[in-house]
Amino acid sequence: MQNASKSLCFILLVMTMLIVGCSNDESTGGESGDYEPIVTEAGTFPIVEEEVELNVVIPSNALVQDFETNEFTEWYEEKTGVKVNWEVLPEEGAQEQLNLMLASGEYPDIIMDLELSPAQLRIYGDNGTFLALNDLIEEYGVETKKMLEEMPIVEDAITTPEGQIYSLPQVNECYHCTMPQKMWVYQPWLDELGLEIPTTTEEYRELLVAIKEEDPNGNGEADEIPLAGMYNGWHGDIAAPSSFLIDPFIYSDTHVVDGEVVVPWDKEEYKEALTYIHDLYQEDLIYEGSFTQNQEQFKQLGENGEAPLLGTAVSAVPSFFSDQQGRLADYVAIPPLEGPNGQRVTFSLPNPVTRPSEFIITDKAAHPDVALRWADAMYQEEITMRSVLGREDEEWKVPEEGTTGLDGNPAQYEMIPREEPIHNAFWDQTGPSLRTAAFRAGQAVPDGDQEKVLWAATEQYEPYLSDEIEPMPKLFFSEEESNRLAQLEQSITEYIEEMTAAFITGSSDLDSEWDQYIDTLHQKGLEEYMEIYQTAYDEKYK
Numbered sequence: 251m252q253n254a255s256k257s258l259c260f261i262l263l264v265m266t267m268l269i270v271g272c273s274n275d276e277s278t279g280g281e282s283g284d285y286e287p288i289v290t291e292a293g294t295f296p297i298v299e300e301e302v303e304l305n306v307v308i309p310s311n312a313l314v315q316d317f318e319t320n321e322f323t324e325w326y327e328e329k330t331g332v333k334v335n336w337e338v339l340p341e342e343g344a345q346e347q348l349n350l351m352l353a354s355g356e357y358p359d360i361i362m363d364l365e366l367s368p369a370q371l372r373i374y375g376d377n378g379t380f381l382a383l384n385d386l387i388e389e390y391g392v393e394t395k396k397m398l399e400e401m402p403i404v405e406d407a408i409t410t411p412e413g414q415i416y417s418l419p420q421v422n423e424c425y426h427c428t429m430p431q432k433m434w435v436y437q438p439w440l441d442e443l444g445l446e447i448p449t450t451t452e453e454y455r456e457l458l459v460a461i462k463e464e465d466p467n468g469n470g471e472a473d474e475i476p477l478a479g480m481y482n483g484w485h486g487d488i489a490a491p492s493s494f495l496i497d498p499f500i501y502s503d504t505h506v507v508d509g510e511v512v513v514p515w516d517k518e519e520y521k522e523a524l525t526y527i528h529d530l531y532q533e534d535l536i537y538e539g540s541f542t543q544n545q546e547q548f549k550q551l552g553e554n555g556e557a558p559l560l561g562t563a564v565s566a567v568p569s570f571f572s573d574q575q576g577r578l579a580d581y582v583a584i585p586p587l588e589g590p591n592g593q594r595v596t597f598s599l600p601n602p603v604t605r606p607s608e609f610i611i612t613d614k615a616a617h618p619d620v621a622l623r624w625a626d627a628m629y630q631e632e633i634t635m636r637s638v639l640g641r642e643d644e645e646w647k648v649p650e651e652g653t654t655g656l657d658g659n660p661a662q663y664e665m666i667p668r669e670e671p672i673h674n675a676f677w678d679q680t681g682p683s684l685r686t687a688a689f690r691a692g693q694a695v696p697d698g699d700q701e702k703v704l705w706a707a708t709e710q711y712e713p714y715l716s717d718e719i720e721p722m723p724k725l726f727f728s729e730e731e732s733n734r735l736a737q738l739e740q741s742i743t744e745y746i747e748e749m750t751a752a753f754i755t756g757s758s759d760l761d762s763e764w765d766q767y768i769d770t771l772h773q774k775g776l777e778e779y780m781e782i783y784q785t786a787y788d789e790k791y792k
Contacts, residue, residue, distance in 0.1 A: 287619045293392040296331035297623040304621055305358035305614070307337040307351070308680060309344035315674040322637055322676040332624050339364075352379065359615040363680045366417070366607040368410075368724060369732035375416035381611045383415045386622040393629035394418065397684055407603040407724045411789045418609040418625050420679070423602035423687040425656075426704035429711040430566040431485045431494045431502075431597040433584040436577070439466040439561055450588045451498050451526060454562075458535040461561035469557045477530065478537035478571070479564045480548040485597075486565040488527065488540050489751035491515055491743075494564050497597055498589030499523035504783065506720040509792065511784045515746050516768050516776060522590070524753045524760060531754055541751060545570050552577060569700050579698040583707035586714045596714040598721050602686075606724060609682045629684040638683050639663070640676040649694040656705040662692030725786040738779045745774055 289297050308317065317323055317336045327333050337358060339347050348364050351357040352374065366374075374380045387394050398405040401421070408415050435447065435457070443466055448454040458476035460466075467474055479488040487493060491514075496502040500519035505512055514520045530536050539547065551560045552571035562584070563571045572578040588594040609625045611618050627633055639646045646663045655661040695701045727735060749767050752758035758767075 285617060285619070288617060289390065289619045289623050292390045292623070295329050295627075297627070298331040298620055301331055301333055302617055302620050303333045303335055304360055304624065305335045305337065306360040306362055307339060307348070307358050308363045309339050310341045311363075311678055311680050312341065313672055313678045314676075314680065315672060317677070317680075320674050320677065321641070325636065326633070330624055330627065332620060357612055357614060359612060360621055361607075361610040361612065363420075363605070363608060365605065366610070367732065368606065368726040369729060371416045371607055371610075372410050372414075372726050373729055375410070375414055378613055380416045381613060381615070381618055383418065383611065383622065384413070386611075386618055387415065387626075390619055390622050391626045393626045393684075397421065397629055401602065401686070403601055404603055407601055408606050410726045416610065417607040418682050419603045420605040420608040420681070420683055421602050421629075422604045422683070422685045422690075424604075424685075424690065425687050426566075426708040428600050428602075429596050429598055429708050429715075431492075431497065431564075432566060432707060432711070433494050433562060433564050433587075434568050434571075434581040435562045435584050436558060436560065437580050437582045438558070442466045442468075447582070447584055448587065449585070451495075451590065454584070454587055455530065455535070458530065458562065459533070462533075462535060466561070467557040467559070473557070473559060474561055475537045475551060475559050476535040477540075477562045477564070478543075478548065478551055478560055479540040480545055480570060481540070481542050483545060483548070483570055484566040486548070486563075486570055488536060488564055489747075489754050491746045491750050492597070494597070495527050495587075496520065496523040497595055498587045498593055499526070499591070500593070501595060501716070501719050502597060504722045506722060506787065507718055509787075511722075511780050511787060513776065513780060516771050519591070521760060521764055524750065527754050528756060528760060532756065541755065549573070552581075567700060567704060574698070574700060578700060579703065581703075583710055585710045594714055595716045595719065596711045598715055598719075600721060601724060603724070625682050628682040631684075631689065634683040634685060634689075635663070637677045637681060638679055638685065639665070640673075645675060653694045655692045655694055656702055657691040659691065661694035662689075664694035722783070723787075723790075725783070725790060727782065727786050731782050731786065735779070735782050738775045738782070741774045742771065742776060742779060745770065 288299075288302070290299065311317075314320060317334075317338060323334065335358075344364060348357075348361065348366075357379075371380065375382060383391075387398075401423075404419060404421055405415075408417060408419050410416070439461060440447065440457075443457075443460050443464060445457055445460060448457050461474050461476040462472070465472070465474070477488070480486045485493070488495065492502040496514070499522050500514040500517055501512075502514055502523075527536070537551070548563075548565075548571045552563065553573055553576045554560075558577065560571060563581070565571060568578050568581045572581060586594050586596050611621045615621050628637060635642075635646070642648070644666065645668065646665050649661040649664040653661040653664065691705070693701065749758060753760050753763075753767075
């Protein structure tokens with residue numbers, strides 16, 4: 251489910267779209283219009299014979315000093331023959347400023363690195379403000395076509411139900427991010443207790459009891475913490491409606507089964523999951539501070555100096571509760587647990603499109619062919635490396651022979667540690683780029699590095715990906731659907747989060763208040779929420 255604050259922001263975005271909805275009555279439905287192509291042969295450099303200027307708006311990047319004088323900017327201008335006139339918006343409030351620009355009609359040739367929703371893309375594309383890129387991609391998009399052919403999931407994510415593409419994405423196929431719900435256990439305590447990694451919810455409960463009662467840190471005090479998490483952390487919130495301990499009972503987020511949209515929060519299996527977690531809490535097996543503590547406090551538990559305290563932890567990454575130079579390497583992953591009904595499933599977010607609306611060409615562009623070529627080339631591995639990672643032998647280097655990457659195969663590159671994070675050498679993930687799983691696997695990292703730990707952990711989760719459960723894909727909603735969905739998600743999300751925590755901690759009684767909880771969910775529009783998703787899913791896939 252979407253974060254409530256994002257939903258509020260989205261309502262503001264939709265209000266702006268209402269202002270511009272009829273502002274382009276003479277448009278051609280997002281087509282690029284008439285212009286005289288001036289680009290060189292597709293796939294060659296420079297991309298123009300004489301210098302061309304593009305006006306580009308972006309949000310500021312806290313790690314980049316100045317895009318105008320940036321070394322990659324200068325390098326890319328020389329390589330392509332395209333000069334960029336930058337309009338850099340302050341990161342805070344950038345979306346609101348973009349909305350005002352679009353509403354006023356005063357916007358540049360290119361919108362880059364600003365997050366627009368699928369509904370916005372569709373609306374502004376339909377009225378002609380954003381150009382449809384299909385024909386441009388077909389004629390000039392050498393790298394884009396190759397990417398879409400090799401990664402159909404990317405094309406699916408950026409294509410409207412009508413078959414239009416209004417933006418080029420940033421693609422980052424982060425292997426461990428595709429299976430982010432993870433549980434970690436302190437291996438030295440497993441050894442001390444003579445226990446194996448648990449495979450079922452009951453075995454996991456037995457492990458927590460052993461940690462609590464058998465003094466695995468050996469200091470003679472009952473100070474061990476069997477399980478902890480952190481409030482609002484990246485899959486580190488034990489009381490979140492979508493969490494590791496719910497999945498053994500029911501898949502913990504909106505998903506699709508046999509073409510039908512399913513939500514877990516009103517199902518008996520969800521109640522069973524909450525009962526299980528509540529029982530752990532009642533037995534003092536869950537650290538009470540898990541529901542309020544921040545990352546700094548979480549890490550203090552994992553890195554307690556006198557004696558280890560933390561037995562198991564939920565978190566997408568172990569660095570939230572441990573340090574690379576501390577105990578991080580001593581924590582190992584617990585793969586998905588099997589629940590009482592035999593379910594053992596990995597929570598999955600398979601889409602590698604991290605920013606679907608990374609690059610948009612507007613109807614202000616005099617030369618859409620130049621703009622498309624300029625962005626398309628950024629998907630080349632050499633240019634992605636120069637844009638995202640930096641300069642060879644400055645920010646990264648070719649590893650010595652025999653060095654292996656994350657997946658155990660020969661490494662392709664090794665990062666050079668920087669003294670200062672802020673620089674002016676490259677764009678640091680601003681702009682289109684293509685990092686496949688194979689690309690990321692080619693990074694050389696030492697044993698014990700978090701990236702290697704995460705890769706190995708995720709390999710243990712992959713066998714439990716479900717063939718039946720389809721995680722909710724990226725969908726394109728109508729303007730009306732988007733507006734209503736934002737309202738519903740805010741109300742429903744806040745209520746489910748509140749009641750999930752209340753049921754787990756016992757401030758609300760599961761047995762006596764469950765029916766009232768279900769009734770309230772329905773009153774808040776759960777059926778309508780599902781219908782909106784089902785309509786959008788059917789529109790795209792049926």
